[in-house]
Amino acid sequence: MCGITGFIGYENAAPLLIRALKKLEYRGYDSAGIAVIHDKKIIVRKMKGRINLLEESLLENPLDGYTGIGHTRWATHGEPSDINSHPHTDSDGRIAIVHNGIVENYIKLKQWLQSRGIVFRSDTDTEVIAHIINYFYRKGHGSLLQSVIEALKLLNGSYALAVICADYPDRIIAARKDSPLIAATGGAGSFLASDITALLEFTRDVYFLNDGEIAVLYQDHIELRNDEGDLIQRETTHIDWSVESAEKNGFPHFMLKEIFEQPKSLENALRPRLKKDIIDFEEIKFDKKWLEARRIVIIACGTAYHAAVIGKYAFEYFARIPVEVDIASEYRYRNPIFNKNDIYIAISQSGETADTLAAVRLIKQNGGCVIAITNAPGSTLSREANEIIYTYAGPEIAVASTKAFTSQVMCIYLLALELGRARSYIPDTKKYTDELCEIPDRIRKILDKKEIIQRFASRQYNKTKMLFMGRQFDYPVSMESALKLKEISYTHSEAFAAGELKHGPIALIDSSTLVISFATQTALFEKMASNILEVCSRGAASLVITWEGGGFFDALNSEVFTLPKSEDCFSPMLAVIPAQLFSYYCAVQRGNDPDKPRNLAKSVTVE
Numbered sequence: 001m002c003g004i005t006g007f008i009g010y011e012n013a014a015p016l017l018i019r020a021l022k023k024l025e026y027r028g029y030d031s032a033g034i035a036v037i038h039d040k041k042i043i044v045r046k047m048k049g050r051i052n053l054l055e056e057s058l059l060e061n062p063l064d065g066y067t068g069i070g071h072t073r074w075a076t077h078g079e080p081s082d083i084n085s086h087p088h089t090d091s092d093g094r095i096a097i098v099h100n101g102i103v104e105n106y107i108k109l110k111q112w113l114q115s116r117g118i119v120f121r122s123d124t125d126t127e128v129i130a131h132i133i134n135y136f137y138r139k140g141h142g143s144l145l146q147s148v149i150e151a152l153k154l155l156n157g158s159y160a161l162a163v164i165c166a167d168y169p170d171r172i173i174a175a176r177k178d179s180p181l182i183a184a185t186g187g188a189g190s191f192l193a194s195d196i197t198a199l200l201e202f203t204r205d206v207y208f209l210n211d212g213e214i215a216v217l218y219q220d221h222i223e224l225r226n227d228e229g230d231l232i233q234r235e236t237t238h239i240d241w242s243v244e245s246a247e248k249n250g251f252p253h254f255m256l257k258e259i260f261e262q263p264k265s266l267e268n269a270l271r272p273r274l275k276k277d278i279i280d281f282e283e284i285k286f287d288k289k290w291l292e293a294r295r296i297v298i299i300a301c302g303t304a305y306h307a308a309v310i311g312k313y314a315f316e317y318f319a320r321i322p323v324e325v326d327i328a329s330e331y332r333y334r335n336p337i338f339n340k341n342d343i344y345i346a347i348s349q350s351g352e353t354a355d356t357l358a359a360v361r362l363i364k365q366n367g368g369c370v371i372a373i374t375n376a377p378g379s380t381l382s383r384e385a386n387e388i389i390y391t392y393a394g395p396e397i398a399v400a401s402t403k404a405f406t407s408q409v410m411c412i413y414l415l416a417l418e419l420g421r422a423r424s425y426i427p428d429t430k431k432y433t434d435e436l437c438e439i440p441d442r443i444r445k446i447l448d449k450k451e452i453i454q455r456f457a458s459r460q461y462n463k464t465k466m467l468f469m470g471r472q473f474d475y476p477v478s479m480e481s482a483l484k485l486k487e488i489s490y491t492h493s494e495a496f497a498a499g500e501l502k503h504g505p506i507a508l509i510d511s512s513t514l515v516i517s518f519a520t521q522t523a524l525f526e527k528m529a530s531n532i533l534e535v536c537s538r539g540a541a542s543l544v545i546t547w548e549g550g551g552f553f554d555a556l557n558s559e560v561f562t563l564p565k566s567e568d569c570f571s572p573m574l575a576v577i578p579a580q581l582f583s584y585y586c587a588v589q590r591g592n593d594p595d596k597p598r599n600l601a602k603s604v605t606v607e
């Protein structure tokens with residue numbers, strides 16, 4: 001959720017904090033603020049609204065100081081407002097903090113502090129942390145570090161935290177529990193951020209903090225400590241994402257750029273796992289566990305969940321193994337059945353989604369081994385899973401996931417094919433890997449036709465209901481398309497298996513409805529044609545997304561968008577592209593910012 005940054009070094013902190021915050025804006029954007037130590041005093045500037053408002057106010061009225069912290073907020077406790085924005089300070093104004101996460105016992109702590117005469121200014125859970133640190137600091141707990149350590153012991157819940165104190169202008173103290181935090185030294189000084197992308201332009205060698213760890217940042221070095229304050233030794237991790245990968249590079253929005261990056265990101269997911277037509281996952285062991293597995297369980301949230309559903313179809317299709325797919329938040333609370341012969345897969349772009357991590361921990365507590373499919377090196381998931389498959393999609397900045405999704409799907413197909421071969425259901429995977437190698441070029445061809453989708457969106461964006469339907473592999477693509485559309489265009493959209501049309505959704509159909517049908521499962525063309533006729537004859541506008549060539553759907557009263565022909569089973573990676581473009585263009589037509597949709601955050605690190 002929220003984004004955190006910190007800087008201590010040889011330059012003015014404010015402009016660097018703003019630069020880094022802009023890279024984190026996708027984590028939350030209802031308000032922003034910074035605090036800087038100037039002349040042994042803490043000065044806070046914060047306000048409701050996007051970071052550029054804060055930036056403008058800083059340009060008019062600059063802040064000097066070499067030590068500072070910053071925050072971009074996604075409100076949880078307390079509405080978005082100037083007062084509720086971070087940083088928050090203690091009553092003396094000597095300590096300022098920024099926080100990501102939720103202090104679950106904040107009401108109790110607040111009452112305790114109020115009983116000691118503390119007056120709260122905001123409605124946030126975060127403010128209690130500033131007052132508690134101050135409580136220990138005043139009590140004479142020796143040092144700022146010791147006061148932070150004592151304060152952390154009282155907190156239940158999750159946090160990534162950065163603390164500055166007017167009496168200690170030479171350091172920033174940061175701590176994490178269940179919320180990511182990264183620290184690095186390089187060039188102008190030492191940096192802190194909740195996400196790698198904020199640090200890319202400054203340095204690539206970073207420390208990933210583990211849960212319970214504390215980092216003390218000085219101008220020229222960083223100390224890592226455990227929750228008792230003892231020093232820890234750790235090597236930095238090198239990140240090879242390029243700076244440009246987190247820039248728009250001439251595209252009007254990150255989302256459009258990321259849609260267009262898919263040919264490349266899919267090559268990145270595919271190439272390292274293909275050795276002369278043979279699928280070879282160096283990172284995981286295709287051992288007895290895979291061969292003897294009775295069931296695969298896949299857990300994920302949001303878009304990653306839709307990749308998981310495609311995984312169900314793919315594993316069952318290629319490897320003839322039963323697959324259970326679950327939304328992580330449901331899985332963790334529904335008393336699931338564990339079996340040591342099961343294979344557990346967790347899919348998460350960010351590797352930081354709270355529900356997915358909780359489900360992973362539950363599986364591990366019950367003796368399961370978890371294979372992570374993630375895009376984020378150093379993420380919590382990548383450190384907690386037993387084995388990791390990286391999607392290599394590069395940083396995904398737009399809140400609505402596009403390239404991360406198709407890369408997850410590509411990894412899943414490779415896994416399913418390899419498992420099918422290992423379990424002797426597919427004698428030779430070459431026919432399929434040849435097809436997979438063609439996918440990036442086929443996506444390029446679809447992207448070349450983006451104007452067709454753009455024109456279609458400019459005619460349809462005002463429809464009040466948009467429905468997506470498909471069968472077999474087209475069903476999860478319908479789900480993902482409906483999610484994408486609602487996320488960024490705020491249009492009511494729904495997906496259903498086309499066979500369910502008569503069981504309810506048909507009641508919604510009238511002339512205010514647009515139905516987008518995916519029809520790439522050749523054996524089911526006739527069934528789809530009947531469904532499409534049923535919606536058209538009830539006045540709905542209709543678009544069919546299908547393979548080029550056949551002309552099967554041309555005679556229906558529907559527009560048709562064609563995809564370069566591929567194996568039916570691989571259609572999701574192609575069919576989703578026009579749907580992504582459609583969502584994007586609808587959002588733009590409606591005047592929305594597709595990169596920063598209202599109420600959403602890229603990485604949902606709290607429940």
Ligand code: G6P
Binds near residue numbers: 302304348353356
């Ligand atoms: C949020 C994002 C979605 C994402 C989901 C799961 O809801 O807005 O785009 O699909 O979280 O995120 P993950 O990082 O676990 O894939």
